[in-house]
Amino acid sequence: MSKTVQADRSRVRLSGLVLAVALLIGSFAVYFLSNAAGASRTPVPESAIDDDLSLEGKRLKGFVFGAEGLIADVYWMQSLQYLGDKFVNAPPDQVISLDDLRPLNPRLLYPYLDNATDLDPGFMAAYSYGATVLPAIDPATAIKFTEKGIASNPENFRLYQYLGFIYWKLHRYDEAAAAYERGSEQPGAPPFMKAMAAFMASNAGSRETARAMYRQMSDSGDQQTRLNAEYRLNELDAEEQVEAINARLSDYQKKNGSCVRSLKDIVPALGAVKLAGGAQFQQTAAGEIVDPKLAPYVLDSAACSVHSTSFPKTGANK
Amino acid sequence: MRRSSNTNYLTQIFVIAKNAFREAVRDRILYNLVIFVLLLTGAAIFLGELTAGQEVRTIINLGLNAILLFGAFIAIFVGVGLVSKEIEKRTVYAIFAKPVTRSQFLVGKYLGLSLTLLVNTAVMGIGVTLALLYVGGGDRLASVWVAVFFVFLELCVLTAVAITFSSFSTPALSALFTFFIFVIGHFSSSLREFAAALGSAGAKAVFGTIYYIMPNLSLYGFRTQAAYGLLPDAAAVAAITGYTIVYIAILLSIANFIFSRRNFK
Amino acid sequence: MEHIVEIQDLSKDYETGFWKKKKVRALDGLSLRVEPGQIFGFLGGNGAGKTTTIKILMGLLFPTSGTARILGRDIGDTSMHREIGYCPENPYFYDYLTADELINYFGEIFGLDSARRKERSAELLTKVGLAEKDWNKQLRKYSKGMLQRVGLAQSLINDPKIVFLDEPMSGLDPVGRREIRELIAELRSSGTTVFMSTHILSDVEALCERVAILRRGKLAATGRLEDLLANSEQQAFEINVSGISAAALRPFAASSNAELFEKPTGISLQVNSETEIDAALKAVRGSGGKLLSVQPVGRSLEELFVEKTGTA
Ligand SMILES: Nc1ncnc2c1ncn2[C@@H]1O[C@H](COP(=O)(O)OP(=O)(O)OP(=O)(O)O)[C@@H](O)[C@H]1O
Numbered sequence: 001m002s003k004t005v006q007a008d009r010s011r012v013r014l015s016g017l018v019l020a021v022a023l024l025i026g027s028f029a030v031y032f033l034s035n036a037a038g039a040s041r042t043p044v045p046e047s048a049i050d051d052d053l054s055l056e057g058k059r060l061k062g063f064v065f066g067a068e069g070l071i072a073d074v075y076w077m078q079s080l081q082y083l084g085d086k087f088v089n090a091p092p093d094q095v096i097s098l099d100d101l102r103p104l105n106p107r108l109l110y111p112y113l114d115n116a117t118d119l120d121p122g123f124m125a126a127y128s129y130g131a132t133v134l135p136a137i138d139p140a141t142a143i144k145f146t147e148k149g150i151a152s153n154p155e156n157f158r159l160y161q162y163l164g165f166i167y168w169k170l171h172r173y174d175e176a177a178a179a180y181e182r183g184s185e186q187p188g189a190p191p192f193m194k195a196m197a198a199f200m201a202s203n204a205g206s207r208e209t210a211r212a213m214y215r216q217m218s219d220s221g222d223q224q225t226r227l228n229a230e231y232r233l234n235e236l237d238a239e240e241q242v243e244a245i246n247a248r249l250s251d252y253q254k255k256n257g258s259c260v261r262s263l264k265d266i267v268p269a270l271g272a273v274k275l276a277g278g279a280q281f282q283q284t285a286a287g288e289i290v291d292p293k294l295a296p297y298v299l300d301s302a303a304c305s306v307h308s309t310s311f312p313k314t315g316a317n318k
Numbered sequence: 319m320r321r322s323s324n325t326n327y328l329t330q331i332f333v334i335a336k337n338a339f340r341e342a343v344r345d346r347i348l349y350n351l352v353i354f355v356l357l358l359t360g361a362a363i364f365l366g367e368l369t370a371g372q373e374v375r376t377i378i379n380l381g382l383n384a385i386l387l388f389g390a391f392i393a394i395f396v397g398v399g400l401v402s403k404e405i406e407k408r409t410v411y412a413i414f415a416k417p418v419t420r421s422q423f424l425v426g427k428y429l430g431l432s433l434t435l436l437v438n439t440a441v442m443g444i445g446v447t448l449a450l451l452y453v454g455g456g457d458r459l460a461s462v463w464v465a466v467f468f469v470f471l472e473l474c475v476l477t478a479v480a481i482t483f484s485s486f487s488t489p490a491l492s493a494l495f496t497f498f499i500f501v502i503g504h505f506s507s508s509l510r511e512f513a514a515a516l517g518s519a520g521a522k523a524v525f526g527t528i529y530y531i532m533p534n535l536s537l538y539g540f541r542t543q544a545a546y547g548l549l550p551d552a553a554a555v556a557a558i559t560g561y562t563i564v565y566i567a568i569l570l571s572i573a574n575f576i577f578s579r580r581n582f583k
Numbered sequence: 584m585e586h587i588v589e590i591q592d593l594s595k596d597y598e599t600g601f602w603k604k605k606k607v608r609a610l611d612g613l614s615l616r617v618e619p620g621q622i623f624g625f626l627g628g629n630g631a632g633k634t635t636t637i638k639i640l641m642g643l644l645f646p647t648s649g650t651a652r653i654l655g656r657d658i659g660d661t662s663m664h665r666e667i668g669y670c671p672e673n674p675y676f677y678d679y680l681t682a683d684e685l686i687n688y689f690g691e692i693f694g695l696d697s698a699r700r701k702e703r704s705a706e707l708l709t710k711v712g713l714a715e716k717d718w719n720k721q722l723r724k725y726s727k728g729m730l731q732r733v734g735l736a737q738s739l740i741n742d743p744k745i746v747f748l749d750e751p752m753s754g755l756d757p758v759g760r761r762e763i764r765e766l767i768a769e770l771r772s773s774g775t776t777v778f779m780s781t782h783i784l785s786d787v788e789a790l791c792e793r794v795a796i797l798r799r800g801k802l803a804a805t806g807r808l809e810d811l812l813a814n815s816e817q818q819a820f821e822i823n824v825s826g827i828s829a830a831a832l833r834p835f836a837a838s839s840n841a842e843l844f845e846k847p848t849g850i851s852l853q854v855n856s857e858t859e860i861d862a863a864l865k866a867v868r869g870s871g872g873k874l875l876s877v878q879p880v881g882r883s884l885e886e887l888f889v890e891k892t893g894t895a
């Protein structure tokens with residue numbers, strides 16, 4: 001009697017062991033098979049990555065159970081992701097300037113933003129992002145997009161600011177002035193709108209105007225736009241600093257007949273320079289002159305000029 | 319059916335409603351809250367990255383639409399079983415031999431599920447509130463709660479639709495019909511605009527009729543607006559609430575008319 | 584109020600089929616009266632219409648034609664339900680509730696306060712023989728017989744004047760049956776009228792003063808049980824013989840409609856009247872059989888039931 005009970009128990013224990021072993025082997029099999037299956041999947045053709053199919057969203061308006069805002073958010077996230085992926089996947093040797101994103105061919109960016117704002121016409125972050133990025137892809141769509149925003153939110157001065165910004169970037173100062181003027185008439189528009197309208201008429205091309213422009217963009221809320229504007233402000237500072245350094249370099253060359261061997265030679269001269277807003281050059285502990293990103297300026301002895309590694313545009317400026 | 323006695327008419331409704339709520343709790347319906355909380359927590363943590371600083375509006379959009387979706391599931395799938403399950407399992411036999419009229423039973427069951435949905439929606443609303451406070455969107459709370467209230471009203475209508483269908487149809491068909499009404503109810507105003515744009519008189523008449531007969535669920539869509547911190551004016555809230563009450567009363571009257579004539583075979 | 588239940592010309596057609604075109608007549612012009620203070624047995628074969636009748640009385644089904652009154656009030660009047668009780672056939676209740684919660688729930692419907700409900704619940708569950716350890720178990724874990732007991736308990740929550748029990752003994756074990764039989768007898772002595780349908784004839788014999796027998800939706804017989812049993816037009820007799828084969832008596836049995844049984848001791852012949860005894864004895868003797876005994880047979884309820892319901 002007790003023998004059979006014991007036999008039963010050991011049989012139960014044995015079958016438990018068998019199950020455990022089977023599960024272990026099974027898990028390994030699942031792991032390898034899943035990897036194998038994943039590796040041998042048929043690749044999606046290159047052309048399908050920029051698939052237009054995902055862009056019919058705006059037709060959904062009124063047919064998404066009131067979730068327009070949420071779907072607009074999805075398009076918004078996709079637009080961010082899309083451009084981000086383009087940057088990440090660009091060939092390493094490709095130089096990309098914020099002023100010209102066309103090499104990346106981000107042709108779906110506008111449709112994404114257009115969808116987002118069709119579904120949710122008051123989506124300000126999308127407009128500000130569009131105003132910042134679209135001019136570098138296709139200025140005409142940038143203007144069209146911002147005008148669409150104005151049509152749905154005619155009382156929001158920010159959109160006029162974006163429009164003015166786009167025209168300014170395109171050096172179409174009259175239209176920029178007009179946009180600022182219209183914006184300044186909207187309720188709650190801050191005084192700088194009026195001031196910008198005046199700037200556009202007088203010295204639209206100046207660095208000061210550019211500074212004011214980006215400072216205001218930076219205040220406009222959207223994080224992407226703010227980062228972009230801060231970069232631009234730093235770039236403007238670097239530009240100014242490169243100009244000042246180069247001026248001192250050519251002074252030195254005129255006086256001594258040769259270029260400096262090290263930038264340290266002109267540090268005293270640079271100490272006297274007053275930068276915009278009364279700022280001074282920044283130096284490291286080792287005495288190197290650094291740009292706003294704290295990277296040392298690089299001296300090109302042959303041309304006897306400097307450039308900033310953080311802001312490639314400053315070197316090419318000359 | 320005549321009333322049993324005036325003093326007890328509401329008491330019995332209340333007792334039945336309470337039990338229907340207890341049933342929902344014991345059937346673990348409120349467990350959906352766990353999934354919701356996980357969703358929202360994940361969103362609060364990760365959305366900042368994905369949306370470039372737009373997490374406040376995204377949490378509002380995501381949270382409010384999820385409240386509607388989860389609630390609609392409960393309203394449809396629990397709603398259609400509310401009465402038919404009791405007939406099928408023969409639990410109605412003992413009830414109707416007690417001094418309970420068919421209308422009391424129907425209204426009681428309806429209120430029980432509405433109470434369940436109220437609790438569910440409110441807890442989810444609190445979840446959204448906490449997530450918003452976490453990402454610094456505290457200034458939109460008033461609008462969010464208005465939207466939550468509207469979602470609740472919509473769920474009440476949906477429950478009434480479900481219970482009406484289930485008063486004469488099978489649960490599976492009722493669920494299908496109710497889902498259909500949910501879809502049409504959301505589309506009817508867009509369809510009417512569509513028809514108006516097409517300009518055909520026939521289409522206009524058809525979609526106009528649909529628009530007024532079907533519950534106009536697009537009225538309850540205040541979720542996108544809530545993401546901007548907008549508030550509806552009091553008159554609009556009063557009108558929507560009134561519309562809801564009248565619409566539900568009509569549906570329950572129809573359901574009662576059918577249910578009161580049913581043989582429990 | 585002379586009658587506590589009055590059923591007048593009640594008919595019920597079940598509509599079946601997809602278009603509800605086909606009709607099954609479950610009740611056909613049933614008229615019945617029940618006097619207060621007694622246990623009334625409602626008998627009939629499977630599908631005779633007992634459950635249908637009770638469900639119509641409870642307002643669960645609507646009659647195709649005819650009327651019925653309980654306690655002098657029309658069955659459409661739900662307020663009468665304050666004073667009646669009902670235990671359905673194979674009862675089923677909310678399986679997410681415990682027995683105690685269920686009784687409390689029904690108590691609330693009757694407006695009992697919580698102290699009274701608690702007291703009633705314990706009292707009733709004890710009365711129907713449910714062990715106290717099961718009171719707080721969810722009903723989904725109950726056996727059929729336990730559910731039957733809960734069904735009986737809930738039917739008595741409001742101290743009803745009349746209680747309708749549809750096969751109250753089904754699913755019960757022998758001890759349970761005796762307990763419930765005692766409970767029903769107790770109800771009667773406390774003045775409650777009991778209207779019960781059942782197949783179990785020994786219960787009917789032990790409990791019921793009056794019965795009604797239903798056959799295919801029609802009333803086949805009704806009256807005091809004693810009267811029905813005595814009221815057989817003819818007295819039957821059993822004649823036991825030996826020494827002959829059954830085949831020898833078969834022609835006689837066929838001609839006089841007598842019944843023939845083979846027994847270990849010989850053959851038993853059952854004739855339907857006194858006048859047929861002589862003829863039977865003649866037939867026995869004619870074939871060389873030996874007479875063992877002749878005795879009158881009391882009509883059993885079973886025979887009455889078989890005769891009235893004609894189970895063929
Ligand atoms: N839901 C139904 N649909 C169609 N016919 C039905 C339905 N319920 C009962 N019937 C029919 O009505 C007749 C009476 O049924 P009922 O249930 O009243 O019998 P009963 O006397 O209670 O039988 P039992 O002793 O088996 O419980 C039967 O012929 C049955 O087939």
Ligand SMILES: [Mg+2]
Binds near residue numbers: 634635672749
């Ligand atoms: Mg029956």
